[in-house]
Every structure is written in C-alpha cells, then in structure tokens.
Amino acid sequence: MRAILSTALLWFAAIGCGLMGGIYFAFSTFIMRAFATLDPAQASAAMNAINAVILRSPFMPLFWATTLSALALVVLAAPEWQTTPGRLALAGGLVYLLGMFGCTVAFNVPLNDQLAAASGDAAAWQRYLAEWTRWNHLRTLASTLACAGFVWALVARR
Template sequence: MRAARSVTLVVAAVLTGLMAGLFAGFVYAVMPGLRRSGDAAFVEVMQNINVAIVNPLFMTLFVGGLAAGLAAVVVNWRSGDPAVRYWAIAGFACYLLMFVITSGANVPLNDKLAAAGDPAQIADLAAVRAQFEGPWVAWNIARTVANVGALVCFAVALLRFRRSQS
C-alpha cells in the first residue's frame, strides 16, 4: 500500500505539472506572440490550435490528471500523516477547479471561435477576435494559477509522505 500511495502522488504531480506547463506556455509565450499578429492570423492560428490540441495525448494527460488526483486522495486517505491527505485533497480541488474553468470557459470560447468560420470569410475579424482574446486569456491565467496550485499541493503531499516514511 505504501508504494501505491507514493506512486499516485508522483503520477498526480507529474500529470498536473505537464498540464500546468502547457497552460503557462500560453500565458507567457503563445498569447503574447499572437497578440502581435493581425486579426486574420490570430483567429486562424487559434482555430488551428483548438483543433490540434484535442488529441489522444492531450486528453489522456488532461483527464488522467483528474483521475490521478482523485486516486491520490483515495489511496492516501488513511496515510500516517493527515497532512498528506489534506495536501492531496487541496491538489485535487485545485486541479478540479482548472478542469471546470477549462470545460466551462475556455472550451466554450474555443467553440464560439470555431463557429465564426473561415477567417477569410469573416466580415468583422476584429470583433470576433475581441470577443475571444480578452476573456480566453483571462480564463487561461485563472486555470494556470489553479493548475500550478495543484502541482504545489501534490508536491508538498509527496514530500510530506516521503518524510513520514523515513
């Protein structure tokens, strides 16, 4: 059981870290780069990213992080150090918040951008971009903060677990 406790915390931390890195990359590189682009390029690139990202690897990491976080909570529910349980619960709660933000805010914005159609056919690209860019960036920052919070919590839980085992 000790190995399962450790493994679930490691897997939760790794998957959470991978997702946090992806979302953070959009905060400090992708969106600032796209901000410098014209409206047509911005809309086309974001539409393409939103199609490309829905792939088996992304979905495995995204949903797998949620499953691993829940597994870490369940498996560590009765660990010797109650702080491990609390940190794992906090990590799962933060990851769940990121999941809800993504599903409830970013994905609907992506869908709305896709529904706008081919950028070459859109009459008012500036309006389409304006309705998407600001809210999407704000929600991406929120989910990034939640995801980094989840990573920190799972890492602390793992450190506490390791310390309690020595």
C-alpha cells in the same frame, strides 16, 4: 497497498500538473501575446488550428489522466484529511479539479467553440483573446498550486 497507490498517484499527479501548468503558462505568457500581434483573421485561424490539433495529440491523454489521478487522490485523501499529507493531497486535487478542469469545461472549451464559429471576425477574436487568456491564467495557477500541493504531500509523508 493503499499507501503504494497513493504514492504512485501523487507522483503521477505532480508530474502531470507540472506539465499541464507549463503548457498553460506558455499560452498565458507568450503564445497569446504573439497572437495578439497578428491580424485577427490570422490569429483566429492559428488558434483554431491549435484547438483542432490538440484534440489528437498527447495532450489529451495527459489532460484526462491527470484529471482522473487528481480525482482519485481526492477520494483517497478525504478519509485522511486530519493528516498533513491528506490535507495537502485533498487540497491539491480539489484545486486542480475546480481550477483547471472546471475552468476548462466551463469557460475555455466553450470559448474555443465560439471562436471556431466566428469565422475570423475581428471583434470576436478580441473578446476571445481577453476572456480565454484570463481563464487560462487561472488554469495555470491551479495546475501550479496543485503540483506544489502534491509534491508537498509526498515530502510530508516521509
């Protein structure tokens, strides 16, 4: 039963991390760059609109379900850290929890809150753009590495 649960969680986490990494990749590679070409008040308003809509979108269940699956994989893989699949699942889970979830909670969400309070201030937008994008690059990398770790763990189990 534990093997079936681990396999299902690895599949779900791999797909979830891939989707999350793709979303973050889009922001890092072209959405924020496009916003940088706009008037700061327009860009700030657009990002604030995204931040409001995203909370009521399918993104949030995916965000939480992938985070919880990564946490469950850390718990399940910890006793199996001596095996290659165990190490890969453990590493993938920790990278995702620290690099994606931790970064989101510690940096991206507070920056979103600051932007919402700044009311289109140009200097606030420029700071936000640089800092938020930097942390988003880390979330992109963490999600991608976690996805790769989970897929590799699935392959190593065969």
